[in-house]
Amino acid sequence: MNELETVVGLEVHVELLTQTKLFCGCSAAFGAEPNTQVCAVCLGLPGETLPRLNQQALEFAIKAALALNCSIAGEVSFDRKNYFYADLPKGYQISQFFQPIGTRGYVEIQSAGEIKPIGIHQLHLEEDTGKLLHVGDILSSPFSRVDFNRAGVPLIEIVSEPDLRSAEEARLFLQKLRSILRYLDVSDCKMEEGSMRCDANVSVRPRGSSALGKKTELKNMNSFRSVYKGIEYEVQRQSRLLQEGGEVLPETRHWDEGAELTRAMRSKFLSANYRCFPDPNLPPLLTSRERLNALQEAIPELPDARLERFVREYSLPRYDAEILTATRELADFYENTLAVFPVPKAVSNWTMGELLGLLNEAGQEIGTCKITPTDLGELLKMVQEEMISRNMGKAVLEEMFASGEKPGVIVEKKGLVQISDEGALAEIIARVIDQNPKSVEDYRGGKKKAVGFLVGQVMKETRGKANPQLVNEMLKKQLEV
Amino acid sequence: MNYPDTPAHQLAARVQEKPDLLDQMPGDYAVLCSKSQNLQIFISFEPQAIFQEVSTIKQRLLAGKSLPLAGATVALGDNFCTAGLVTTCASRMLSSYEPPLTARAVDALRVQGSVIIGKANMEEFGLGSTGNSSHYGAAKNPWDPDRTAGCGAAAAAATLVSLALGTDSCGEARQAASYCGVLALKPSYGRISRRGVIEYAPSLTQPGLMARNTRDLVLALEATAGEDPGDPTSLKLLVPGYFSRVHEGRKGKGPLKVALLEDWDAVPTLETEVREAFQAQLDDLPKAGLEVEAVSLPSFQESSLAAAVISAVEAFSNLANYDGVRFGYRAEGPSLQEMYTATRTSGFSSKLKQFITFGALVSSEKYYTSYFVKSQKMRTRIARELESCLEEYDLVLTPTVPFTAPRLERPRVAWQLPDPAHFFTAAANLSGLPALTFPLLSPSGLPVGLQFIARFGDEAALLKAALLLEKKNPLQFPQPGFKDQGGCGR
Ligand SMILES: [Zn+2]
Numbered sequence: 001m002n003e004l005e006t007v008v009g010l011e012v013h014v015e016l017l018t019q020t021k022l023f024c025g026c027s028a029a030f031g032a033e034p035n036t037q038v039c040a041v042c043l044g045l046p047g048e049t050l051p052r053l054n055q056q057a058l059e060f061a062i063k064a065a066l067a068l069n070c071s072i073a074g075e076v077s078f079d080r081k082n083y084f085y086a087d088l089p090k091g092y093q094i095s096q097f098f099q100p101i102g103t104r105g106y107v108e109i110q111s112a113g114e115i116k117p118i119g120i121h122q123l124h125l126e127e128d129t130g131k132l133l134h135v136g137d138i139l140s141s142p143f144s145r146v147d148f149n150r151a152g153v154p155l156i157e158i159v160s161e162p163d164l165r166s167a168e169e170a171r172l173f174l175q176k177l178r179s180i181l182r183y184l185d186v187s188d189c190k191m192e193e194g195s196m197r198c199d200a201n202v203s204v205r206p207r208g209s210s211a212l213g214k215k216t217e218l219k220n221m222n223s224f225r226s227v228y229k230g231i232e233y234e235v236q237r238q239s240r241l242l243q244e245g246g247e248v249l250p251e252t253r254h255w256d257e258g259a260e261l262t263r264a265m266r267s268k269f270l271s272a273n274y275r276c277f278p279d280p281n282l283p284p285l286l287t288s289r290e291r292l293n294a295l296q297e298a299i300p301e302l303p304d305a306r307l308e309r310f311v312r313e314y315s316l317p318r319y320d321a322e323i324l325t326a327t328r329e330l331a332d333f334y335e336n337t338l339a340v341f342p343v344p345k346a347v348s349n350w351t352m353g354e355l356l357g358l359l360n361e362a363g364q365e366i367g368t369c370k371i372t373p374t375d376l377g378e379l380l381k382m383v384q385e386e387m388i389s390r391n392m393g394k395a396v397l398e399e400m401f402a403s404g405e406k407p408g409v410i411v412e413k414k415g416l417v418q419i420s421d422e423g424a425l426a427e428i429i430a431r432v433i434d435q436n437p438k439s440v441e442d443y444r445g446g447k448k449k450a451v452g453f454l455v456g457q458v459m460k461e462t463r464g465k466a467n468p469q470l471v472n473e474m475l476k477k478q479l480e481v
Numbered sequence: 482m483n484y485p486d487t488p489a490h491q492l493a494a495r496v497q498e499k500p501d502l503l504d505q506m507p508g509d510y511a512v513l514c515s516k517s518q519n520l521q522i523f524i525s526f527e528p529q530a531i532f533q534e535v536s537t538i539k540q541r542l543l544a545g546k547s548l549p550l551a552g553a554t555v556a557l558g559d560n561f562c563t564a565g566l567v568t569t570c571a572s573r574m575l576s577s578y579e580p581p582l583t584a585r586a587v588d589a590l591r592v593q594g595s596v597i598i599g600k601a602n603m604e605e606f607g608l609g610s611t612g613n614s615s616h617y618g619a620a621k622n623p624w625d626p627d628r629t630a631g632c633g634a635a636a637a638a639a640t641l642v643s644l645a646l647g648t649d650s651c652g653e654a655r656q657a658a659s660y661c662g663v664l665a666l667k668p669s670y671g672r673i674s675r676r677g678v679i680e681y682a683p684s685l686t687q688p689g690l691m692a693r694n695t696r697d698l699v700l701a702l703e704a705t706a707g708e709d710p711g712d713p714t715s716l717k718l719l720v721p722g723y724f725s726r727v728h729e730g731r732k733g734k735g736p737l738k739v740a741l742l743e744d745w746d747a748v749p750t751l752e753t754e755v756r757e758a759f760q761a762q763l764d765d766l767p768k769a770g771l772e773v774e775a776v777s778l779p780s781f782q783e784s785s786l787a788a789a790v791i792s793a794v795e796a797f798s799n800l801a802n803y804d805g806v807r808f809g810y811r812a813e814g815p816s817l818q819e820m821y822t823a824t825r826t827s828g829f830s831s832k833l834k835q836f837i838t839f840g841a842l843v844s845s846e847k848y849y850t851s852y853f854v855k856s857q858k859m860r861t862r863i864a865r866e867l868e869s870c871l872e873e874y875d876l877v878l879t880p881t882v883p884f885t886a887p888r889l890e891r892p893r894v895a896w897q898l899p900d901p902a903h904f905f906t907a908a909a910n911l912s913g914l915p916a917l918t919f920p921l922l923s924p925s926g927l928p929v930g931l932q933f934i935a936r937f938g939d940e941a942a943l944l945k946a947a948l949l950l951e952k953k954n955p956l957q958f959p960q961p962g963f964k965d966q967g968g969c970g971r
Contacts, residue, residue, distance in 0.1 A: 040581055044802040046570070046809075047562040047679040048582060050712050082798050082844075084821055091801020144817075146806070275844040277853065280684030280795055282713055 004242065005207040006235045007215075008170050008200055009121075009162035012177060013155050014187045015128065015195040016060045021152035022127045023051030023094065028154065030193055034133070034147035042152035044089030050281055051094060053078075057154035058101075060186040061125040062287070062295050064156055065102025067180050067302060068120050072292060073099050076125075077284040081274040086146050087130035095126035095157075097276040107180070108304060109172040111165075118173050119161030128153040156187075162201065162212065167231035171224055174198060179303045183328040191223050198227055202234045204242065213238075214248040218262060221255045230255035234262050306331055314344035323352055329366045333373050340377025343384070350380060354394060358401045370404030371397070379407040386420060386467060387411070420467040422474065425458070428466075429474055432457045443479050451475055484509045489553035489643035489697040493594065496552040500542040503552055507532040510554075510598060513641060520621045522635045524559045525567055526599035534596045541594070548594025550700055556636035558647035558654075559600040560607045561587055561688070562677040566597075570679050571615035572605045574803045574810045574828035584677025585712075586646060586688050586705045593704040598642050603632030605830045606681050606800065607648040610656040611887045611902045614830040619889050622660060624928060628886035631657025634691050638663050638928075644701050645691040650682045651788045652881075652906020654689020655918040659930025660886030662920040662956075664698055664947060665691045669938050670913030671716035674709035681799055682792035683714075685910040693956060695947040698917075699723050702940060718938050726941035727948060737946055739766070739933075740776035740874035742905075748782075750883040750901040754923035759880045762921055762931055762950075769949045773878065776870055780863045781908055785899035787863065788907035790843050790856035793898075796833075797840030803828060839898060864912035871914075871936045876946055879905040881918040881930025909934050917943035919950050 021028050024041035040048035058076060065072055079097035105120035130151040134141035158177065164170045178189040178196060189196040203215035218234055221227045233255075238248050253262040301309070303325050310321035310331075325331045330351075337347045355376070359369060379400070383393040388411060399410045419425060432454055433440055442450040451472065458471045484506055487495075496502050511528045535552075542551060557563065560570045562580035569575045587597065602620035604612055610631035613619040622628040623639035630638075632653060633645030638661035647654040649667040658665030666689065673688045680686040688705065692698040703723050709715040741763070746756055766773050805811030805824035812827050814820035829837070843852040870877060882902050899907075909916035914937055918930040931950075935942040 043807055045807075046568070046575065046578065046580065046802070047560070047584065047677045048580075049799075049802065050676055052711060052713060080798050082801060084801065084804060084818075086804075086806050086817055089802060089807065091804060092798050273846055275794075275797070275841065275846075275849075277794060277798070277844055277849075280682075280714075 003207045004204045004239050005209075006164075006166050006231075007162045007203045007205060007212060008164035008167070008231055010158075010160045010164065010170060010173065011199045011201070012158045012160075012174065013128075013197040014064075014158065014177075014181060014189060016057050016154040016156060017185065017187055018054055018056045018060065018154055020054055020056075022054050022057050022125070022154040023152055025052075026152065028152075030195065032149055034145070034149060037149040038151070042089065043148055044091070049090055051078075051279075053282065053285070054154060057125065058285075059295055060154070060184075061101050061123070061156050062292065063184050063299055064158075064181060064186050065105065065123045066292075066296055067184055067299055068102065068105040068107055068123060068158070068177075070102030070105030070120055070123055072287060073101050073103070075099070075284040075286050076101060078125075078279045078282040079276045080279045081276050083274055085129070086144065087132050087148075087151070089130065089148060089151050093127060093129065094279055094282070095276075096124035097274075098278065100124035107160075107173060107176050109169060109176050111169050111172060116163075116169075118163045118169075121159040121161050123156055123158045126155050126157060127151070128155045162203075167228045167235065170200060170231050171228045174224060174227060176303070179326060183300055183302055185328075194222075200227065200231055200234075202231055202238070203248065204235060204238045213242075214250050216248065216250065216262075217252045219252060219254055219265070220257075222257070226255055226257055229260060230262060233260065237262065300328070303328075303331075314338070314348075316344055316348055320345075320348045320352060323356070324348060327366065333366050333369075336373030337377045337380075340374050341380040341384075343380070346380060346384075347376075350376065350397075354397050355401075358398065362401075369401070371400050375400060375406055382407060382411065386469075389464070389468070392464070419462055419465050420470055422470070425462075425466060425471060425474060428458055428461050429471065429478060432461065433475075433478060440479060451479070454479075484554075486640055487643075488694050489550060489595075489692070490700055492643070493549055493551040493553060493700075496594075497542060497548065500539045500551075503535050503539050503542075506535050506552065506554075506596070514599075517639065517641065520623060520626060520630075520635065520639065521602055521615075521618050522620050522623075522630070522639065522641065523556070523599040524569055524571060524602050524615075524617050527566070530566065531596060531598060534591070538594050538596065546594075550590060550704055551594035553590075553593075553595040553644055553697070553700070554598045554642040555590055555595045556598055556601040556633050556642040556645040557584075557587060558603050558607060558632045558645070560603065560648055560679040561600075561646055562679065563587060563597065563600065566600065568600065568679070569616065570606045571603050571617060572829065572833075573616045574824075576616060576810060578809050580677070582677055584688075585674040585709055587677070589705045589707070590644075590646075590701070593700075595644065595704075598636070601633040601636050601645060601647070602630075603647060604653070605833050606679065606796075607632060607650060607653055608681055608796070608833060608836060609651070609900050609902065610653045610660070611900065612832055613889055614832045616830070621889065622886045624662060624926075625886070627890065628888055629660060630886065631660050634658045634661040634663050634665065637661070637691050637693055640693070643692065643697055647689050647691065648678060648680055648686055649689035649906075649910065650680060650686040651785070651792055651900065651903040651910055654691060655906050655916065655930065655932065656882050656902050658689075658691050658918050658920065659881040660928060662922070662928030663691050663693050664695065664917065664919055665689050666698055666702060666917045666940065666943065667909060667915060668702065668706060668940055669716065669915045670910075671712070671714045672718075672720075672915070672938075672940070673705045674707075674712045674715055676709055676711045681796040683795055683799060685788065685792055685795075685907075687910075695727075695944055695951050698947070699727055699944055702944075706940075716938075721941060723941055723944060727944045736767075736770045736772045737876060737942065737949070738874045739771050739773045739876045739878045739946075740778075740870050741773050742781060742877065742879040743775045743777045745879055745905075748883050748904055750904065751880070752884040754885050754925060754927055755880050755883060755929050758921045758923040758929040759931060762954075765953060769953045771876075771946060771949065774874075776874070776877075778866050778870060778877070780859065780866045782904075783859050784863050784908035784911055785901070785903040787856040787859040788903055788911055789839075789899035790852050791860065791911075793836055793840030794844040794853055795840070797837045797844060800829075800833075800837060836898075860911045863908050864914075867908060867912050867914060867934065868937075871934075875935065875939075875942050877934040879932045879934075881905060881932040885923060885927040885929060905932055913937060915940045915943055917947055919947050919954075920956060921954070
């Protein structure tokens with residue numbers, strides 16, 4: 001049998017960060033007490049199902065479609081997708097079936113050192129469903145509760161072309177998507193909170209074949225890691241099946257995070273007939289050229305463009321630029337720090353090495369960090385001007401991270417200012433020379449390394465505050481007299 | 482003063498002058514309605530609520546408010562939501578449902594001083610007008626209790642109220658008015674807000690207004706018309722002052738030009754009673770100041786078929802929220818799926834279930850293009866044809882329903898698709914054009930309707946024509962007979 005090739009397409013649902021729901025005035029915030037963010041409209045009460053389109057959600061969706069290089073539909077129309085489920089209040093979901101807002105776009109990923117475009121089949125706007133709450137798992141739960149806070153929250157669904165050739169590419173695509181949407185400020189894309197959800201269509205085929213193999217639809221992957229692992233597992237499973245002469249069944253499979261394997265949900269696709277038809281309550285809305293232009297202009301510099309600019313403008317290594325532009329917040333932080341302390345590589349080193357280290361350790365993100373770009377810039381200035389040593393600087397940064405105090409305040413409070421005053425050091429140096437005749441003898445006898453011990457003694461006397469460079473010079477001068 | 486008989490516009494003027502006149506109303510109604518139980522006109526009727534409403538209006542009048550509909554009595558089809566008052570849609574599904582909000586059109590009537598007398602019986606979920614699908618038993622026709630009454634109109638015809646509101650999705654409000662001998666107006670689509678109106682076909686529905694005279698209809702339209710940001714299909718057109726529009730002269734434009742639907746008398750279901758009454762009126766129209774010419778509208782006869790398909794698809798989806806999960810009736814079942822099935826099986830009448838099933842069928846992948854899309858194309862054709870005819874004429878004229886009120890014991894037309902009662906009325910719903918039915922009497926003394934359709938937004942032309950006819954045809958109502966037949970109570 002020929003070598004097999006992996007073919008993956010993703011369907012990604014992303015909740016938009018609007019204040020209110022897609023068709024009513026209820027708050028769309030995450031995490032409230034169940035059923036406290038509901039009204040007659042999003043509960044689908046009789047006579048109250050008339051939707052009012054949230055213009056902010058529409059603009060977010062258009063911005064996302066533009067940023068993903070999609071063509072924008074000339075009119076915005078909505079359709080009803082009809083099915084019964086307890087989390088679907090109206091018995092239909094308002095979605096865009098016939099005319100998605102965006103089509104034929106692409107996203108570029110870096111795969112094996114190459115830039116590779118991944119096609120976006122479509123992007124459409126729709127409302128989210130409520131959430132079922134079970135006691136334990138769904139099958140053994142004696143009853144279920146429904147929380148409708150999420151019902152009606154705006155979602156965009158992004159469907160990729162089957163252009164992804166590995167689990168790794170799928171992960172890279174998803175990360176790129178998250179990065180772009182976060183730059184746009186249209187979603188926080190938190191997979192663990194469900195504001196980004198991903199299903200994968202996975203198949204394998206003989207390399208060189210252009211026909212698609214039988215695919216399975218993979219669900220329930222709740223992190224980037226599980227997307228990677230789930231696809232990886234599924235590819236192995238399908239390849240083994242084919243190599244053993246078996247056949248892949250077209251089915252929906254659940255990724256079981258604990259057992260690290262996928263399980264069939266149903267024996268075969270239930271042919272879903274959603275009986276979609278245009279929603280009679282939402283007449284099509286024209287998207288004017290002016291509105292599109294205004295939205296296009298409101299799109300900020302996106303991660304790829306910013307990365308290139310960082311490399312070009314600040315002469316940063318590509319690696320640094322990639323990390324610094326991964327989120328808009330971090331890139332903004334970096335550039336705001338540069339405004340105070342314009343030494344790109346130094347700021348990059350401190351940001352990537354020290355600051356990200358502290359954030360990772362604390363499980364925090366830059367957005368919640370107590371250190372401001374101005375404060376970091378001030379700190380780096382002190383280090384550069386040798387007011388404090390590099391090591392002191394790290395200690396001060398930790399303190400800033402914990403308390404949010406300004407570096408100047410911390411340095412003063414702890415008496416950390418470096419002693420660079422020759423007068424103040426001379427006395428200590430004289431004492432150290434007196435107390436260590438052996439080392440002095442060694443030095444004068446040609447063991448030049450002995451000076452290091454003496455410098456260490458001075459540092460110890462000054463509790464590390466002496467400027468080591470200066471101590472070194474002064475000691476040598478004394479010893480060579 | 483005989484409260485229920487007095488036209489709303491006259492009553493308002495008197496009550497405005499002398500608010501104390503309102504004091505007798507709750508008592509009058511308690512008596513009236515106890516005398517009229519048998520007609521089953523109302524599903525809910527609460528004298529306590531009437532008393533409350535009346536005292537509020539009196540206070541506002543005494544505080545110097547000017548209320549154009551002061552004391553006007555209104556029957557609401559029971560698919561208009563009323564906060565604090567059960568709204569059943571004449572269905573077991575909502576038999577104890579109290580909505581949290583009140584329909585916007587109802588609020589608008591109350592603001593102008595009208596009193597909600599009760600919730601009128603109707604076909605389940607307002608679907609059709611010729612059957613017997615109410616969970617509470619059919620409302621009976623005040624002209625002949627063996628015949629159907631449709632929604633709301635019976636309360637106006639029996640002079641229990643001045644005004645009635647019912648939904649008009651394929652013509653139901655106009656049909657009810659035709660059966661009961663009152664006027665009904667279906668405004669241009671979007672003219673009156675649909676918020677708080679429980680409907681089965683959103684793209685076709687408008688609240689229909691019913692009254693016993695044109696002036697009252699004008700007042701009701703002025704009160705309820707207007708943009709509502711909460712209804713995405715609400716009209717942004719300015720609402721004209723209908724009263725002055727209706728009364729202003731034609732200013733050299735000559736008589737109203739009316740296009741009579743050619744072959745109106747070739748409709749297979751047309752009853753002789755209707756043919757004769759309509760023909761007699763046709764002969765009189767020039768004297769009333771209307772100039773009539775027969776015009777061919779070849780697509781018009783397809784309208785009830787197109788409306789049947791479109792409204793069934795919309796109903797299949799629009800009534801999907803009745804699933805027993807969040808409100809209303811629930812039948813227990815061992816699983817979610819079985820609970821749905823049990824709830825919808827026993828909560829809906831068989832007529833409604835057949836209709837919804839038909840809607841599910843014609844929206845399925847297999848039939849979507851050949852039925853649903855085809856019907857939408859037909860709809861566009863019907864609308865274009867009417868619109869271009871109305872470029873030349875002020876009004877299109879047809880009978881309202883091909884027959885008089887069907888007999889209750891033999892609802893021979895109740896289960897047919899397309900519903901033959903929709904033959905003349907559905908075109909106005911499909912095109913969104915405003916339409917009005919004017920009551921005539923057949924040679925044997927049964928009510929029959931004459932329908933006008935006007936240009937989009939031109940309700941004034943309809944009301945003007947109605948006023949002209951009213952001058953020539955003093956309207957009659959069966960008030961002497963009904964009091965022994967009864968009319969209220971669940
Ligand atoms: Zn809501």
